[in-house]
Amino acid sequence: MDGTWSRDDIAASVRRAGGRMTAAKRAIADVLATTTTDLSAEEITQRVQSARPEISPSTVYRVLDEFEELGIVVHAHLGHGAMVYHLSGASHGHVVCTACGTSSEVPAELFDRMEHELLERFGFALDRHHVAIAGLCATCRGVRAPGVPANRPGRHAH
Numbered sequence: 001m002d003g004t005w006s007r008d009d010i011a012a013s014v015r016r017a018g019g020r021m022t023a024a025k026r027a028i029a030d031v032l033a034t035t036t037t038d039l040s041a042e043e044i045t046q047r048v049q050s051a052r053p054e055i056s057p058s059t060v061y062r063v064l065d066e067f068e069e070l071g072i073v074v075h076a077h078l079g080h081g082a083m084v085y086h087l088s089g090a091s092h093g094h095v096v097c098t099a100c101g102t103s104s105e106v107p108a109e110l111f112d113r114m115e116h117e118l119l120e121r122f123g124f125a126l127d128r129h130h131v132a133i134a135g136l137c138a139t140c141r142g143v144r145a146p147g148v149p150a151n152r153p154g155r156h157a158h
């Protein structure tokens with residue numbers, strides 16, 4: 001993730017929209033502002049609950065919805081319904097392995113050409129970030145991929 005939000009930015013954005021910065025929102029803002037990876041709602045809930053066990057999963061979902069409406073967070077789908085959240089401003093894309101479920105972030109520039117062609121020829125505006133591109137990772141293909149950081153192993157929704 002490469003958003004540049006601090007927890008103060010998040011609080012300011014909530015207040016600007018007339019919202020109240022509750023303890024739950026503060027806890028979730030803390031998790032989002034201090035993580036370097038994309039997190040599922042379950043992972044966000046776990047981290048929030050390690051400090052504040054009284055905050056329920058449904059509260060976390062509600063706050064994530066509110067943050068998304070305010071443009072603070074965006075979500076992406078990593079295949080088979082797995083969904084992750086991070087602060088908005090991300091310019092990367094995602095690839096996901098359909099065999100082992102490992103996902104990686106890839107530079108947004110990889111999609112420059114495709115974005116251009118889709119727009120020129122079909123008038124279609126690509127969203128590089130929202131849905132992961134599916135395929136087979138280097139490990140599952142039995143080859144080594146230089147310079148590709150594999151993160152978040154084993155994320156599969158079923």
Ligand SMILES: [Zn+2]
Pocket residue numbers: 001038076086090092093094105129
């Ligand atoms: Zn992402």
Ligand SMILES: [Zn+2]
Pocket residue numbers: 075076077130
């Ligand atoms: Zn979506």
Ligand SMILES: [Zn+2]
Pocket residue numbers: 097098099100101102136137138139140141
């Ligand atoms: Zn794989």
